[in-house]
Amino acid sequence: MIASSVSIASLLVATACFAVGDSTAYQSKTTKPNIMFVVADDLGWNDIGYNNHDIFTPTLDSLAREGVILNQSYVQPVCTPTRASFMSGYFPYRLGLQHKVLDRSEPAGLPLNFTLLPQKLKEQGYTTYMVGKWHLGFCKYNYTPDGRGFDHFYGYYNAAEGYYNHSVGGYLDLREDLNPDWNENGTYSTDIFVHKAIQYLIGHNQSNPFYMYLPFQSVHAPIAVPKKYYDMYSFIHDQSRRIKSGMITAMDDAVKAVVVALQKLGFWDNTLFIFTTDNGGPANPDNGGNNWPLRGAKTTLWEGGTRGVAFVRGNLVEKTGYVNNEMIHAVDWFPSLLELVGGKRDPDMDGMNVWNTLTRGDPSPRKEFVYNIDEVDPAGEALRMGDYKLILGHAGKPDGWVPPPSVDGLWHEIVLMKDHEEETDYCYAPPANATYLFNIKDDPTEHFNLADKMPEKVKEMTVRLQELKKKLVPAIQVPAEPEKADPRKFGGVWSPGWC
Template sequence: MVIKFVVLVLLGGLLALLQRKQVEAKSPHILFIVADDLGWNDVGFHNPAMKTPNIDKLAREGLILNQTYLQPLCSPSRHALMTGYYPYHAGLQHLVILPWQPVCSPLKMKFLPQRLKDIGYATHMVGKWHLGFCSWNCTPTYRGFDSFFGYYNAQGDHYSHTWYNYLDYRDNEKPVKNLNGTYSTFTFVSRAQDIIKKHNSSQPLFLYMAFQNVHDPIQVPKQYEDMYPNIKTQGRRQFSGMVSALDEAIGNITDQLRESGMYDDTLIVFTSDNGGWPKYYGNNYPLRGGKFTVYEGGTRVVSFVHGAGLQKTGESYESIMHAVDWSDTLVEAAGGKPDLMGDGVSQWSSIANNFPGPRTELVYNFDSDLAPEEGHAAIRVGDYKLIDGYPSLYPDWYKPDQLYTFKPEPSIPEMQAHAGRYQLFNLKDDPTEHNDLSKSRPDIVTEMSERLRLLTQNAVPPNYPLVPDPKSNPSKFDDVWSPGWC
């Protein structure tokens, strides 16, 4: 009897191991591409004036996500992508993390690469972090990535890799000082190709490519700018060249996946981190607004999926999706389980089969404790969208290749004067937000404002120190933006 029991236990263990191995064998490689400040109107499949053949091909062969939302700005978006939690549950809802602030995405929140490592993935990151770096514990290789090549801050010179004249370029934990003069997109592609070449394809790979393009400063090698001789405005011409440099980079990475025999087994996700920035020639037309705003132009982003696991392709996915959904969605695609405590919901089965998705509402942002540069708050429930307060700096509809005079940032009292003012739109009938229904449908305003209040009742106050921490000064770290001071 004892022998029979031991045999059964061994057989059960062997079966469980085989099942786990089968799950692991079916796990796709995942290439997660995030463009920086790429607008709705800045890709060829939305605007034929843009030369993005690689992006367009992937999008059209895959599934275009037409109603995917991120935050109005960078740090909040990247936090939502990595954790599955809204920024207002982490104190990151106000503007972005600045290099002299002792702030990072909360360490108690488990990052996507950590979740994927738990189910057998190799995890690598290339590009922009912008989730805090005052402590080493806040940085990529301490938050689930096997390797990191890129920069910690919001932006920097694309050639010197400096911000405020201090270096911000890392290979894992070491500063990179020998690439001054090399365009950052080229260095990122080279590292991605090297990761793919060296990877043992029997293990699933998660490669997070967080490109610097097309964030300001507007810089690009001239051959890319010259691809757009018909664009009159120099800034828009250079910006468009940055988009094409990004497109070529994505083509080079996917070519490497093919050469390494991994392409057919790879799920590719592409998204921008927020809408385009009109001040720096990004364009979201015909959507209203841009980066910083809670209008659609600041939050509804270019996005698609391609490759392994998709059962229906060459179509568009019209269900609502938010940045907080990506963590659970990719973990499920990889064979893992959702985080039942997070704000996200897995949309993998819906995306894979192009079925209606599970999300019916989302919070664009909730930021009422400080001067609301990026909007007090906004919520979508079904087809209706309610904006509460000041929507932000770019409230209009900006066509490409035109020069605009932008109003200066209003004073804090002027912004606070918008508190309690509502705008209501039916996005199904009015996706470009021209017709404010708040006066004609006060019943919907009341219902949605109450729903927003309920969803944000446990919001964490913004963690946004106004006084720079002197310990952050890069002169204390050999003129390099560095961790180790908080």
């Protein structure tokens, strides 16, 4: 979809007026660092400027190059599992969230016996904010952001909703805390979220440090973009790729507005800024995402689905201006941030404290991680040990390499005139059962299967996977309850209170 929108440029002008005069009056009064954790949704490896010069992301590129680009930062193949990893510090197969994503009528959520990162940070004196997409369950209050440690929440509970109508299945999914927001119909969500994030920053009590979790809707389907950004990519003839590229640049401008606000309000020098995607870009042709030259895409165990663009920036980071090739995983953010500010992690947690790796470039304590263990048909699992990656069973499709559409030719032609709410099943068809072994250091694009040449390594890693599977929690698969979840029972809004 292409439409006009309130320009993010207006936010940039507004933030420039926050601290007219002596900005030192706004200097942070806390010794603990503020934490800004920004998540892009479905941003592919080839969807950011520092990996692809055809994408305009000057703010993200500058922040990344001034900080540390994390070249081996791993996430889960789809968004609910990754967000669960961020929030809990546990691999999804230990939470029961390893199989696909939570459905909007599914009476389930991230299990309540786990204490989440915002809850732990509140114990350390932090004020906690969330702006954007949740997708970790909402059928009852205790599953919602307000019930899981966020002092302030503005955003939505579900997944693929309209960028302008903020609806899923014809019903509203946008609220501040528990109060539906009916006033933003027609306003692009990226603009709404950055505006609300800045409002929270302006109103923040600077005696306390803050943790702001900012998971943008961008650049998830249904793809839509204000005309200004669409026009910036006239050299891309494939319509989906052109729209998606504009969405990425709109998000980049939103990040710029947040950074300017942090600077003008005196927070910037004491803020750790983290940026990451939640999974690779989808490969379905009407989405426009791309992970070239990595193999596969969103929903797959290939690197294209699990190796995410990410970086850190901030004065706490001692060694900057380089690409860090040490291994980290989404589960590592929880303990690294918590222990940085004086907390203690659960000793059984999968996440490791990788702070010294992030800030000084020390060797990562992480020597292995589980890409996923999904026991549900089509079952598949993958493990990284050192430089080697083992895949057993279904790795997912596409199982090859999807190049970006040529800028001078048509990959396909599609014009999106309205918000479409569902993705296709293009990515979900599994390949045949197989065993794959790759040396990711030498072969990051997964071209050379070494399984037949290195049977002892396959055996070693298979034994390790079997050991790790002893901690598997069966995947949560509860029947959807559309009648109970029906938004018409809650004033036309997707709401908690039905399970």
